[in-house]
Amino acid sequence: MDWFVQGILSFIGTAGFGIIFNAPKRTLFHCGLVGMTGWLIYYAFIQKGIDAVFATFAGAFLISIVAHVLARQFKTPMIVFSVAGIIPLVPGGLAYNAMRTIVENDYVKSIQYGARVFIIAGAIVMGLVFAEVFMQLIFNEIRKRKAKLSKMTS
Amino acid sequence: MIEITQEELAIDCFLLAGRMLIQSGAETYRAEDTMLRMASSQGLTDAQSFVTPTGIIFSAGHKRPTRIAQISSRTTDLEKIALINSVSRKLTAGVVTLEEAYEELLKIERTNLFFPIWVQVVASAIASGCFLILFKGTWIDVPFAVITGGVGYLIFLAMHSLTKVKFFAEFTGSLFVGLLSVLFYKIGWGYQLDKIVIGSVMPLVPGLPIANAVRDLMAGHFVSGVAKGMEALLTAFAIGAGIALALSF
Numbered sequence: 468m469d470w471f472v473q474g475i476l477s478f479i480g481t482a483g484f485g486i487i488f489n490a491p492k493r494t495l496f497h498c499g500l501v502g503m504t505g506w507l508i509y510y511a512f513i514q515k516g517i518d519a520v521f522a523t524f525a526g527a528f529l530i531s532i533v534a535h536v537l538a539r540q541f542k543t544p545m546i547v548f549s550v551a552g553i554i555p556l557v558p559g560g561l562a563y564n565a566m567r568t569i570v571e572n573d574y575v576k577s578i579q580y581g582a583r584v585f586i587i588a589g590a591i592v593m594g595l596v597f598a599e600v601f602m603q604l605i606f607n608e609i610r611k612r613k614a615k616l617s618k619m620t621s
Numbered sequence: 622m623i624e625i626t627q628e629e630l631a632i633d634c635f636l637l638a639g640r641m642l643i644q645s646g647a648e649t650y651r652a653e654d655t656m657l658r659m660a661s662s663q664g665l666t667d668a669q670s671f672v673t674p675t676g677i678i679f680s681a682g683h684k685r686p687t688r689i690a691q692i693s694s695r696t697t698d699l700e701k702i703a704l705i706n707s708v709s710r711k712l713t714a715g716v717v718t719l720e721e722a723y724e725e726l727l728k729i730e731r732t733n734l735f736f737p738i739w740v741q742v743v744a745s746a747i748a749s750g751c752f753l754i755l756f757k758g759t760w761i762d763v764p765f766a767v768i769t770g771g772v773g774y775l776i777f778l779a780m781h782s783l784t785k786v787k788f789f790a791e792f793t794g795s796l797f798v799g800l801l802s803v804l805f806y807k808i809g810w811g812y813q814l815d816k817i818v819i820g821s822v823m824p825l826v827p828g829l830p831i832a833n834a835v836r837d838l839m840a841g842h843f844v845s846g847v848a849k850g851m852e853a854l855l856t857a858f859a860i861g862a863g864i865a866l867a868l869s870f
Contacts, residue, residue, distance in 0.1 A: 476751040483748030487774075487824055489735050490699040506755065542710070543703040544651060550699065554828050559819045560756055566861040567815070570868050592835035 470507070477506035477555050484551040494547055497537050501552035505530035509556060520590045523556050527594025530556075535602045549595060558587040627719070631663050632681055634723040636690040638705055639670065639677045641730060645698040645705075646829050649837045649845040652677070655709045659722075662713040674848045694785075695852075697829045700734045738778060745824035746771030753820030761812050762820075765805045770821035773798035777825060791825055791859040798822050799867020818864060827856040 481502025485495045505526040512522030534548035541547075565580035635656045642652040652672045656679060660668035667682035674695060680687040705726065712722040735741070749770025750763045758766070777794030781787060802818045805811035830853035838846035 473755065476754050480748045480751030480755065483744040483751070484824075484828075485699075486736050486744035487741055487748070488697045488699050488829065489701075491703050494703075542707070544647070544706050546648065546651075547699045547703055550697070550829050550832060553832060554823065554826065555752070555755060557823075557826055557828060559752070559823055559826065560815070562857070562861070563815060563819045563822075563864065566865050567868060569861075570865045588831060589835075592832060592839075595832060596836065596839050 470510075473510055474503050474507055478503040480555060481506075481551050484554045488551055490547050490551060491543065494537075494541060494543065497541075498548055498551045501530055501533050501537065501548045502555055504533055505552050506555045519558075520586055523558075523587050524590040524594045526556050527553055527591045528598045529594075531595045531598030532602060535598070553591050553595070556587075556591050558584050561587065628665075628681065628685060630723060631660070631665065631719055632679065632686065632688055634719060634726060635659050635668075635670075636677060636679055636688055637723070637726050637730065638709060639672060639679065640690045640692055641726070642702060642705055643672065643674060643677070643692050644695055645701040646695060646833065647702045648833050648840075649673075649842045650840050651702075651706075655706070658713050659709050662715070663719060672842075673844050674852070694787075698734060701729060704729050704734075738775075741778070742771050742775045745774035749821040749823060752823045753816055756816060756819055758816035758820060759812050762817050765802070765811045766817050766820040769798050769801045769805070769817060770824060772801060773821055774824045788855055788859045791856055792863045794825050795822055795860040795863030796867055797863075798825075799864045800870070803867055803870060822860060822864065825856075825860050827853045830856065
């Protein structure tokens with residue numbers, strides 16, 4: 468039940484962000500799907516007690532891979548699918564705590580929270596970039612195979 | 622080889638495409654790549670482009686002219702990126718001529734592709750409610766997060782169209798998010814103040830600039846990466862300042 472609720476809410480939330488970022492109408496549903504996959508992976512890792520940094524990385528990695536596949540299918544830039552998808556992974560709570568502790572003049576704690584925000588934001592981007600390199604390698608390999616096949620048949 | 626007037630038209634066309642891509646929030650490498658692909662499909666094989674978030678320099682090579690396009694504002698408009706991308710694909714594949722592509726780009730520039738304001742506000746309100754639960758909030762707080770998120774985004778949009786200063790709009794938007802949440806909390810309706818604030822401030826978060834900044838840095842576009850990173854940092858600071866001010870009441 469819990470998983471179902473998490474999935475539905477992350478789907479609706481990400482699709483809402485698709486509207487805010489003005490994604491093309493025919494891709495809104497898939498934007499939501501991308502966000503849901505990323506969030507569920509993140510949630511699964513967190514439930515298992517794995518650190519949030521690695522969970523975020525895994526979520527972003529999968530988001531980027533799904534976004535790449537969808538981008539090929541829809542013939543649109545991959546950014547259309549990935550941007551809304553990563554929003555649930557943004558460490559809003561930590562950033563809020565960093566801000567709150569500044570208001571309370573507790574700068575030492577604020578720096579701790581701030582550093583954590585920075586690392587998690589870095590994990591999102593690392594996930595995106597790693598997946599991009601990974602997909603490029605795969606697509607290159609597929610292209611090579613195809614070229615070889617067409618040479619053999621001709 | 623194309624003639625002089627045709628050449629001018631071609632360079633106008635490429636610059637327009639590049640400028641609109643950057644204005645809609647595309648990655649730097651995409652803008653450069655799109656311009657060069659379009660150029661080489663028109664026979665300008667030794668063209669060079671230098672793209673930054675605030676301006677584009679495009680040289681058609683050899684004795685041909687070098688032109689600059691100025692970029693003053695950037696938003697997030699994914700549909701525009703997709704449309705320009707498809708025009709560039711069609712031109713490169715030779716499906717449309719240069720004139721037709723230029724016409725199409727001008728048409729894209731003129732039309733407003735955004736969803737109506739009320740749809741955007743409703744979307745951000747619903748998204749706020751969803752994120753409240755995702756961030757382990759309680760169901761009692763959902764209506765307050767929905768109201769706060771919607772009102773905050775509406776104020777952000779209103780301030781942006783009034784003042785044209787993005788950071789001020791973000792500051793006022795998040796200030797109202799903070800004030801409304803504190804109000805709900807003080808009345809005794811809201812249960813967890815911090816969760817309401819986190820959920821409803823999400824629509825203002827600069828997701829695209831952050832992602833693009835680091836991607837540009839990784840791709841070696843250091844000028845663009847640092848500039849976009851600064852933009853994201855300023856936005857984050859504006860949001861933080863608004864929330865902090867509201868919390869201090």
